Amino acid sequence: MLSDHLQVFDFNKKLKSWYLQNHRPLLWRQTSDPYKIWLSEIILQQTRVAQGTPYYEKFISDYPTVFDLAAADERDVLRLWQGLGYYSRARNMHFTARQIVAEFEGKFPQTAVQLAKLKGLGNYTAAAIASFAFGEAIPAIDGNVYRVMARLFGIFTDTLSNEGKKEFAAVAVQLVSHEDPATYNQAMIEFGALQCVPVAPDCKVCPFNDICYAFKFDMQAKLPVKTKKAAVRNRFFNYFILQKGDQLAMQERKGKDIWKGLYDFLMTESTELVDSPDVFFDDIVMYNILSKGRIREIPKVYQHLLTHQRLNVRFWWVDIPMNSDINLPEGLYFYSPEEIHSLPKPILVDTVLREEDYL
DNA sequence: AATGCGTGGCT
DNA sequence: TAGCCAAGCAT
Numbered sequence: 001m002l003s004d005h006l007q008v009f010d011f012n013k014k015l016k017s018w019y020l021q022n023h024r025p026l027l028w029r030q031t032s033d034p035y036k037i038w039l040s041e042i043i044l045q046q047t048r049v050a051q052g053t054p055y056y057e058k059f060i061s062d063y064p065t066v067f068d069l070a071a072a073d074e075r076d077v078l079r080l081w082q083g084l085g086y087y088s089r090a091r092n093m094h095f096t097a098r099q100i101v102a103e104f105e106g107k108f109p110q111t112a113v114q115l116a117k118l119k120g121l122g123n124y125t126a127a128a129i130a131s132f133a134f135g136e137a138i139p140a141i142d143g144n145v146y147r148v149m150a151r152l153f154g155i156f157t158d159t160l161s162n163e164g165k166k167e168f169a170a171v172a173v174q175l176v177s178h179e180d181p182a183t184y185n186q187a188m189i190e191f192g193a194l195q196c197v198p199v200a201p202d203c204k205v206c207p208f209n210d211i212c213y214a215f216k217f218d219m220q221a222k223l224p225v226k227t228k229k230a231a232v233r234n235r236f237f238n239y240f241i242l243q244k245g246d247q248l249a250m251q252e253r254k255g256k257d258i259w260k261g262l263y264d265f266l267m268t269e270s271t272e273l274v275d276s277p278d279v280f281f282d283d284i285v286m287y288n289i290l291s292k293g294r295i296r297e298i299p300k301v302y303q304h305l306l307t308h309q310r311l312n313v314r315f316w317w318v319d320i321p322m323n324s325d326i327n328l329p330e331g332l333y334f335y336s337p338e339e340i341h342s343l344p345k346p347i348l349v350d351t352v353l354r355e356e357d358y359l
Numbered sequence: 360a361a362t363g364c365g366t367g368g369c370t
Numbered sequence: 371t372a373g374c375c376a377a378g379c380a381t
Contacts, residue, residue: 044377051367051376085365088380122379142377162360189377198375199370229374230362258364306365347366 012177014207019187034108034133035066041125042089055084066106069097078261078344092120110134137181139172144192150224154213159224230308237313238274240266244320247334263343277316292326293318304348
């Protein structure tokens, strides 16, 4: 551990020097606009820079200010977010944009404590915005920083436990630069992202290999300590794509399940793979719909992987005659191809519609 | 405190 | 391939 002020000063000096020579010129580092910084931080949560960058550019282009985002429909925000995953980020960001406009006249709170009260902003994101945009001397501790600190100082406490968060935070407070906290935080994060990488870091060229606990004891692969992930759950989705004319019946997903706020089709979940739609005819609602259409199976079981779920998904395309007078179940409505293009959809749904040459 | 929430790249 | 990982947060 760095025990005195002189060592901390020396560490910060070397860290900043490394950063100035090695950092990437990312778009959101060229601004002190809290809105843009906020957007970039939300996008980058659990998301790689390469995947998030195009989304950052689209959002800044479509919604240049917090006022533009607040004025948008949630549906359009989700549509722009489509493909990034963890859609609550988009819903919370939209909610918070409206709050910032309504309560603060569009001005962001300027301290981490105030920022952390907003929906979608936890300790990390609040600290990042406070330091990057407003120069607050507070450490922003993300997964990169946990890794760097765990290895440098030999901290074996689980980074995801409450105890671990406290312990790492206590050390981080000692480290953060008060002269230039913004660069310090950027540097710690970038150092973790580029040099102190999760797998097989190149410690020969590391500026801190003289003081690093993990390098000294060859413990890079053991640190940081993280709890094991929960087992993957198998689920089986059976989708019915009801088409009438050129329109498809879609519904907004509600509740606590995956893809909340996104649109999909009439769906039945089963406990195992279903080969024929015949079994669904037992349900009177399904019978009334399916018996009126021509059913075509899309001959493929899609495997869609989420963090804790493996979706095994089958689609049946159901052509409903124009003169048929079926009543759609609650929440399902027919949408034109143009409308469907503009609806936010799970990437799986978008993929299937493209493969079927509908979109 | 533990779990759920997406998607894509890499090995 | 199956599993791990990627600038977390809400409940």
